[in-house]
Amino acid sequence: MSFGQVPPSANPDPAQPSDAEWKVLNALWRRHPASARELLGLLSAERWAYTTLKTMLDRMQEKGFVRAERRGNVSWYEPLLERKRAQRAAVRDLIARVFEGAAGSLLTHLVDDERLSAAQRKRLSAEIARAEREEARRARG
Amino acid sequence: MSFGQVPPSANPDPAQPSDAEWKVLNALWRRHPASARELLGLLSAERWAYTTLKTMLDRMQEKGFVRAERRGNVSWYEPLLERKRAQRAAVRDLIARVFEGAAGSLLTHLVDDERLSAAQRKRLSAEIARAEREEARRARG
DNA sequence: GGACATCTACTACATTTGTAGTAGTATCCA
DNA sequence: TGGATACTACTACAAATGTAGTAGATGTCC
Structure with a gap:
């Protein structure tokens, strides 16, 4: 994948x-x-x-x-750093270093290997759906 | 979240x-x-x-x-390292260091901030569904 | 078989990181 | 008001990391 x-x-x-x-x-x-x-x-x-x-x-x-x-x-x-920004930088760094730039590999890895609980999966799905709606809203302008 | x-x-x-x-x-x-x-x-x-x-x-x-x-x-x-294992260790390390042990925060962060494309979201959803089925199968024994 | 190229082993060195000690100064309590 | 405390600034030092040079061994081609 x-x-x-x-x-x-x-x-x-x-x-x-x-x-x-x-x-x-x-x-x-x-x-x-x-x-x-x-x-x-x-x-x-x-x-x-x-x-x-x-x-x-x-x-x-x-x-x-x-x-x-x-x-x-x-x-x-x-x-002086904003937490979110620092986290983002760290994640980017990981993706570059460990996944050779493929952000999706990290996601797949998390879903496949981290043994998410049912609750976590559910929340994640909800998050994706939310992002989906967000995107649609943005697209409509 | x-x-x-x-x-x-x-x-x-x-x-x-x-x-x-x-x-x-x-x-x-x-x-x-x-x-x-x-x-x-x-x-x-x-x-x-x-x-x-x-x-x-x-x-x-x-x-x-x-x-x-x-x-x-x-x-x-x-x-001598298996790639997957090394990646997992790196992800665990990041989660501990940057997200203070909350794996879910990383996921949320990724979904929220990494601006997944529609295609990526779709794949991720599929992955989750797959993990879901997998889990169900395991549960049935 | 010698000249040239290539490899390895060993050494070098500045920077970053983790970890802390010392000395001097500011505070505070009796 | 003077001694105990607490705090800061400066120094120290070993291990890890990034980066590379040198010297001696080995292989290759004419």
Whole structure:
């Protein structure tokens, strides 16, 4: 089965966040602005040293992933990436790298291999139907 | 919209191939066994020095991603990963990292954001229906 | 059988990533 | 007001990654 290719993107979104950076971003999207101390709490599963997290945040600031605002002695961090956009970039990256540009292969793969539950399939069908209607609406103008 | 969580995998498949390693693997799955020289041809878009590719291959061999068989002066490489499995691991990794374990979010994201063509939607629906039947068959035993 | 091409093995090196320590400074509580 | 705490800025360092050079072994063609 083949769904076809994704058109080559103009600007392939420079620099994906690293693994650890995703963890920080996920925490930040959940709660922000947040101090490093708060984030460390949200990321307690990682068992990072406080300074480890600080280093991450410093670097992410340089990369433009987050920004910090100093209030008194404490820096308050906010994400500069929109979650959806970052996710989209990550998905695109995966499709390019792993599925050689064939977005449909990823979909097929998900449906075939991820053992969706009946409920998930149902929802997915509904989503497709919704997209269908959306498209039709757009087409009518 | 939410589809639910993926169960935490027992062994989270150690070490994903790196970006460059995926390129090599994709070439190898396309054609193997292949010599470094042949692979360099398949990967001409990368404009790698021959020795760069060789280094990649050496490392991938250490990691158990490929194996080499020496015939005469030349090493012939074969992938040791099965493509589907590697893809699955990569998708799982993405879901964990980017969608915090919610496989359904990825699906929703794809359907919503990737602007599937009508044809793609149709195929996907068919895939779902197929999975549906499959599931029913399994259920009947 | 020697000159030339080709391969492999080994080494090199900058960058990124994960992980944290240290030192200096700002805060706060008794 | 001075000591304990907390926070920031800077430094460190190993492993992984991307990229390639060099040298020595091997094969090939006249």
